[in-house]
Amino acid sequence: MKNFDLKKDSLSSLNEALQAPHDHDNQIDWQVTNPRGSHAIAVGLDAPINVSIEGSVGYYCGGMNKQANIHIFGSAGPGLGENMMSGKIIVEGDASQYAGATGNGGLLVVKGNAASRCGISMKGIDIVVHGNIGHMSAFMAQSGNLVVLGNAGEALGDSLYEANLFVRGSANDLGADCIEKEMKQKHLETLDSLLREAEADAKPEDFRRYGSARELYHFKIDNASDY
């Protein structure tokens, strides 16, 4: 395992090394100590490497991640895993606003709570939050799965295109065009595999599924007078 101590090593030297592991004998396991809330740790990775971060991170950790497994032993600031493409990010603590925003793929696991705008404009990423999520989560979500073991905040799934939102706790305030939908066998299977992968102790049948009513997809002549 190769170590970077951000108390003495620079952030750019860390990211340069993680972004080019072939320059380091294809080193697989990396450890980052003393992250001290720094911004943009382990961004733009594109190799099947494991990065263990021993503490809390600031803005944009793991942004644009491809292939890498990033494990944060602390909490994460805003924009965690933004526009992630593949790979896996696990946060042992909480995640601040817009975790997993615009993500195209991969799995993001938040073991604590996620704040507002979790999964905003998600485009295929899977997000599993063991705790609660804040307001405006999955706003304009396009595809992927958002799984929440706790409660969802105000306006869940507002202006949703597609994507499946699974909530075990309360989701009392759904956003415009977001409705509860039937939980089919295929959804239970998806949920079961995501819960397993996210080490979440919950039963798929305890969740409710929410999705798009598809009423905002097309212009409706009845609404012409509203414009």
Next chain:
Amino acid sequence: MCGIVGLFLKDHSLQNQLGQLLSQMLITMSDRGPDSAGVAIYGEPANTESKITIQSDKQNNDFETLESILREKLDERLDISFKDTHAVIRANNTKIKFILELIENYIPRARVMSVGSSIEIYKETGMPSSVIDRFSIHKMKGSHGIGHTRMATESEVTTLGAHPFSTAPDECLVHNGSLSNHNNLRRNLVRDGIKVETENDSEIAAAYLTNQMSDGATLGEALEKGLADLDGFFTFVVGTKRGFGVLRDPIACKPAVMAETDQYVAFGSEYRALVDLPNITQAKIWEPEPSTVYFWTQ
């Protein structure tokens, strides 16, 4: 952007380090706003005495004038200290109104930063590190303090546009965000007789709270009412003689992190600001909820 830090001590043994801890927190937030910086420090409240902190850009002339006027007009030993562009006058509570009138009449250029039995506010343009050095903030003692570093967005970079803003005796506010209805609120406040000095939106938030409290509201009630009347983005941190509060708007896009241990409650715009606090790894760390008033008192 803007950066906010706040530290409220529960453990009296840390009081000697308040200035040092708060200064380090504020310097860490420098890249959130390099235009101006300020701090409010709350020392041990005195029962019969208050402090007036004033600022002048022409401090040599103004403070000389002030000192001679006060010596002439006050019949007691004068307690005045100077720190760069700021001066702190300590006097019996019964003399405060008279001294404020003297300041207004004899050195009208000077601005009153704060009045109260424990608060002192220091603010200037420039980086946090320079403001801290000029006023030796790192050497100050106290029970709680609030710091702000500003990235100006909607009004000019001046000392008066810097934070904290005093809202009432021993009370102050710092703001990260922007208000969209501050012009309308300013007109209403001026109509109600509230003195407003700048085009700054944050000053309006402070003046709004002052106005609510002068109508009898507690700080908590004034903040709750602000949720309905203030349109825009805000994370506020407020200080009172013995208290420390936090409020975020319903959208909550301006960042905020809090930490609490047996020794202190701390606020930072980012976790980075908190990393050097004592035993931070054992602290309870959380993001304050939107539309929720948080308040701690001694």
